[in-house]
Amino acid sequence: MKAMHEKLIFEHSAPGRSAEAQYPQVPVEAPIPAALRRAGAPLLPEVSELQAVRHFTRLSQLNFSIDTHFYPLGSCTMKYNPKACNQYAMLPELLNRHPLAPESTGQGILQILYELQEMLKEVTGMRGVSLTPMAGAQGEFAGVAMIRAYHKARKDLARVEIIVPDAAHGTNPATATMCGCTVKEIPTLPNGDIDLDSLRAAVGPQTAGIMLTNPSTIGVFERHIDDLRRIVHEAGGLLYYDGANLNAILGKVRPGDMGFDVIHMNLHKTFSTPHGGGGPGSGAVGVSERLLPFMPVPIVGSDGDRYRWLDEKDLPQTIGRLSGFMGNTGVLLRAYIYMRMLGRDGMQRVSEFATLNSNYLAARLRAAGFELAYPERRASHEFIVTLRREAHEWGTNAMDFAKRLLDYGFHAPTTYFPLLVPECLLIEPTETESKEELDAFVDAMIAIRREAETEPDKLKGAPWTLPVRRLDDVRAAKQLDLTWKAA
Amino acid sequence: MSNVPADLRFLKSHEWARLEADGTITVGISDHAQQALGDLVFVEAPEPGRHVNAGEAAAVVESVKAASDVFSPVSGEVVASNADLGGQPELINQDPYGAGWIMRVRPDDKAQFASMLDAKAYAAALAAETH
Numbered sequence: 001m002k003a004m005h006e007k008l009i010f011e012h013s014a015p016g017r018s019a020e021a022q023y024p025q026v027p028v029e030a031p032i033p034a035a036l037r038r039a040g041a042p043l044l045p046e047v048s049e050l051q052a053v054r055h056f057t058r059l060s061q062l063n064f065s066i067d068t069h070f071y072p073l074g075s076c077t078m079k080y081n082p083k084a085c086n087q088y089a090m091l092p093e094l095l096n097r098h099p100l101a102p103e104s105t106g107q108g109i110l111q112i113l114y115e116l117q118e119m120l121k122e123v124t125g126m127r128g129v130s131l132t133p134m135a136g137a138q139g140e141f142a143g144v145a146m147i148r149a150y151h152k153a154r155k156d157l158a159r160v161e162i163i164v165p166d167a168a169h170g171t172n173p174a175t176a177t178m179c180g181c182t183v184k185e186i187p188t189l190p191n192g193d194i195d196l197d198s199l200r201a202a203v204g205p206q207t208a209g210i211m212l213t214n215p216s217t218i219g220v221f222e223r224h225i226d227d228l229r230r231i232v233h234e235a236g237g238l239l240y241y242d243g244a245n246l247n248a249i250l251g252k253v254r255p256g257d258m259g260f261d262v263i264h265m266n267l268h269k270t271f272s273t274p275h276g277g278g279g280p281g282s283g284a285v286g287v288s289e290r291l292l293p294f295m296p297v298p299i300v301g302s303d304g305d306r307y308r309w310l311d312e313k314d315l316p317q318t319i320g321r322l323s324g325f326m327g328n329t330g331v332l333l334r335a336y337i338y339m340r341m342l343g344r345d346g347m348q349r350v351s352e353f354a355t356l357n358s359n360y361l362a363a364r365l366r367a368a369g370f371e372l373a374y375p376e377r378r379a380s381h382e383f384i385v386t387l388r389r390e391a392h393e394w395g396t397n398a399m400d401f402a403k404r405l406l407d408y409g410f411h412a413p414t415t416y417f418p419l420l421v422p423e424c425l426l427i428e429p430t431e432t433e434s435k436e437e438l439d440a441f442v443d444a445m446i447a448i449r450r451e452a453e454t455e456p457d458k459l460k461g462a463p464w465t466l467p468v469r470r471l472d473d474v475r476a477a478k479q480l481d482l483t484w485k486a487a
Numbered sequence: 488m489s490n491v492p493a494d495l496r497f498l499k500s501h502e503w504a505r506l507e508a509d510g511t512i513t514v515g516i517s518d519h520a521q522q523a524l525g526d527l528v529f530v531e532a533p534e535p536g537r538h539v540n541a542g543e544a545a546a547v548v549e550s551v552k553a554a555s556d557v558f559s560p561v562s563g564e565v566v567a568s569n570a571d572l573g574g575q576p577e578l579i580n581q582d583p584y585g586a587g588w589i590m591r592v593r594p595d596d597k598a599q600f601a602s603m604l605d606a607k608a609y610a611a612a613l614a615a616e617t618h
Binding site for chain 2: 170415416417419422473477478
């Protein structure tokens with residue numbers, strides 16, 4: 001494997017070199033007892049300012065990102081993050097606020113968070129919203145924890161089973177397990193809908209709830225959502241909405257109106273706050289009437305024209321706190337600005353163009369000879385191509401296509417998910433791509449398919465043009481090497 | 488094409504089982520399953536002594552692509568599990584029907600084994616899935 005061109009910053013280091021111009025100008029009087037102070041200097045790289053600038057500039061240029069490449073990573077909603085959201089969220093009045101500052105000096109930011117709660121309630125049809133979960137996974141945790149708290153409060157202690165369709169995000173069964181529930185999997189029909197007979201057989205007095213993504217991870221809207229809701233509610237279970245695919249229905253259909261009791265939203269997907277580098281994300285949760293008492297705190301309340309934190313005193317049955325303060329406030333600000341810029345009409349255009357782009361891409365790829373996993377269904381904001389024929393006939397699998405796409409200047413779609421479709425690519429273009437960009441992606445897919453037929457080694461050895469070649473995933477998983485040590 | 492040995496029984500969910508001379512049943516995942524999962528990086532096999540139920544997840548296999556449950560084809564007591572898989576999960580990729588076995592179960596009811604798919608029926612199910 002060819003090594004990455006850029007050395008670690010420690011490898012640029014030379015003893016005694018420094019960039020004094022970057023030292024803090026204000027002397028820091030640290031009131032730290034001598035016994036707690038470190039004796040030796042920390043091991044930091046010693047480089048010049050120019051070396052540091054070049055190093056990090058070069059690293060940034062190695063990146064695949066929304067700002068540089070089309071990024072149709074299914075289920076992740078890699079839409080453009082408007083620069084205005086960043087700009088306004090970084091106003092000094094917002095940036096410099098201390099989370100422990102009194103409410104009286106922070107009415108502005110409290111108002112913003114209150115209005116964000118209200119807007120999210122409106123767009124999802126839920127009765128209450130809490131913004132504190134720090135990411136989607138924590139939002140899921142909060143959601144299932146509220147379902148459990150609800151059953152416990154009713155002394156309905158046998159309800160510990162969470163039903164999860166086989167197409168679900170892996171996080172759903174993981175969340176249920178983390179919350180002390182057991183998981184019952186139910187199948188999806190060949191047409192993409194949930195198998196209602198299996199659902200009927202699965203529900204009972206042990207059912208805590210069902211976790212559902214709608215549109216599902218296979219990119220189609222669950223047509224029998226009404227029957228499904230009735231089956232689960234009549235059995236005494238609650239309905240959890242995984243908001244991963246909210247972008248497809250924004251401003252059109254509301255999970256609250258479908259009868260869901262709890263929803264987590266990925267603000268970093270639907271509401272365009274930055275992804276990447278592992279976050280920070282934001283997994284705000286919305287609830288129906290019956291889960292209102294259990295919401296995680298703090299929440300922003302309003303007494304007329306004054307805003308204040310609601311905490312354990314206001315919600316004594318709350319599942320508690322999920323973060324030290326108010327979630328990832330910087331992310332919440334960006335989502336708020338994004339929603340205010342879009343307005344009600346703009347919000348609807350998001351889902352209209354997200355689904356239009358997806359269906360356009362699906363139709364063009366199908367016409368070019370690719371096999372859609374659910375050809376008889378209209379795609380939502382994402383769709384699945386299965387490369388099982390290409391794998392069978394030419395030995396070129398979905399991973400080979402994905403790696404070759406990188407050479408053509410496109411981030412790969414999601415590969416091998418959902419698990420029930422063999423050799424699949426899950427493709428989500430989002431609403432922010434132009435027709436020209438979508439056409440260029442189709443051209444690349446057609447060119448790669450031709451290579452698969454005539455020169456399959458071009459795919460099997462890909463990527464050829466990136467700083468690193470095909471990575472050894474197995475070795476990476478088995479021999480984690482996360483720390484650098486001086487030789 | 489994947490290898491489907493004629494002397495084994497299978498589940499549609501891609502487990503294989505072999506009836507041993509001592510009446511126990513050895514369980515693993517099929518060649519097709521290991522191909523579909525890709526390189527395995529972790530296997531969690533059940534502790535000997537545990538009672539497993541037919542159709543219930545008894546082991547977990549994790550590859551670079553996915554984590555997947557391994558269902559027990561029969562109810563019974565686990566009498567052995569393959570300790571070598573702890574350090575060498577790739578044995579399943581290299582030899583799914585031999586060194587890559589996962590567990591051995593003493594069945595409560597041998598009829599459950601007899602009700603599994605034979606090699607011909609499993610091969611037909613695979614053909615339907617991949618074409």
